[in-house]
Amino acid sequence: MRINYDFSDLEVFLAVKETGSFHQAAKRLNLSQSAVTRRIQKLEIALDSVLFERTTRAVKPTLAAKRLQSKAEAILEDAQETTIAMRDESVAFAHQRGAVITVAIVPTVVARLFVPAIQSFRNSGFETRIRLLDSSANEVAENVASGEADFGVCSIPTLEPSTEFTSIFDDKIVLALPASHVFAERDAIGWNELEGTTLILPARGTGNRLLIDDTMAQVRLSVIWSYEVNRSTTALELVEAGLGFALLPHSVFQSTVTKNVVTCELKAPKIIRPIGLLTRVGQSDTPAITALKDAILWAV
Template sequence: MRINYDFADLEAFLAVKETGSFHLAAERLNLSQSAVTRRVQKLETALDSVLFERTTRAVKPTLAAKRLQSRAEAILDDARETASAMRDESVAYAYQRNAVVTVAVIPTVAKLIIPEAIRRFRSQGHGARFRFFDQSANAVAESVARAEADFGICSIPELEPNTRFESLFNDQIVLVLPKDHPLVAQRRLNWTDIANEDLIVPARGTGNRLLIDEAMARAGLPLLWAYEIRRSTTALDFVSEGMGLALLPRSALASYPDRGVVFKPIDNPTILRPVGMLSRIEQKQTASEGAFKDIIRTVCATL
């Protein structure tokens, strides 16, 4: 059945019904009286019903008008709610398209996780922008705790009081060495195998160094190093130049293209670095932030 009336016709009908006058209805709707009359007549024709008995002194609603009133009110209420919801969704969509998600991340895992997560985020239609802080683990924790970053990706042995850590994967500390080094041919390596090598280790005070020192102390083994270096990329450069062998997280190699180096796991003890997301407790997250976190979880599940 074809519908030959619209919302404006229903509004005119209700205005006349509620005011009892075409003149007052016209004033309420800011229309001419003739315009209100035409709309009511159009509705009567479409419904094949007389809605008002008109006299020179009064406008009296018919039984059909009384039956139509509740239906007309419901139709207009639904239309207003729909329009409001669509406006809200449009505003929310526009906000999400222009929202900025700030992520603090340790450099060793940035290339391993972030590019693939961004590709998946964009492929799902999300349009938020990103601000990345590539920082040490301690700096990531501070950025999250101070609300400078929405969340962080790091390995941190101690948490700030207002943060929580969600583990994503374990990143093993490995030995990085030149491809032509004799130890490459050895199937398994123990710490005693590298006792006489020039070791390149993370600088004291870093999260990686703390993990290594604690593991060595538990195993009762000395850590005899030749070079302390703060940045993993510099340590990899030193290995490439034949200056020594480096103890680094395996993820660090993801940001270092093949330049003649390989990695070998070391056993007894095996040192694992937990990498995860750091968030503030009771923090309210945006839809974009929540979606990006879910994608990061999915990416890390494949590592």
């Protein structure tokens, strides 16, 4: 069954019922008397019931009107409560979004970029809470593209047309090796010298691994890895235990304290991973998000 009346019709009905007058109801609702009459007629047609007996002296509610009154009041009260609740939730959501910044970031640049940036951000007077989604570059890109993060800091340039990448600095991939190894005294090591060594590589499909595989293909080097790990910190622990060499971003050594591990640069071709801000195209930032982005850009 189709309902052919709305909340405004019920409001007019209650005003006429309470005032006993079409004229007084019109004044209360700031409507013309003809508009009140039309709404009552519309309601009567929709309910197939006469609601008021009109005479030149008075407007008397019918039995149908008396039955409708409590139901109309309940309907309007419920609608009002729903409207208030929805508005409160919207305000709460807007406040929460403004009070929390979600940043997706690769863990290896937290010490170099994020720590000094957040210190500057706090010194500027911002007390906004910050949620860090520290994960791989692929996941950072996905979090930004999906809107899960307000922006990201990662090593993967734009993969989606909905995102854009702003470069901050270039991070070299270096060789981490035990301090006791004969190579530890070298300033640089050639790629061909890695043949026959025990290598610890990032997991396949990660941003760092893609860069490493591309370079190995370029120098026609076929190296068999012995260990494959997801986290740079795990690779360092293996190196520290003397289990092999790891190819890692230089920024890792600014965020992790290691014992008995040294780094050597790799001879040409060098591997450089670009670090930058990843944002959604057309996104409207709050002042706090803008300030945090600026602090990260100036933290280098």
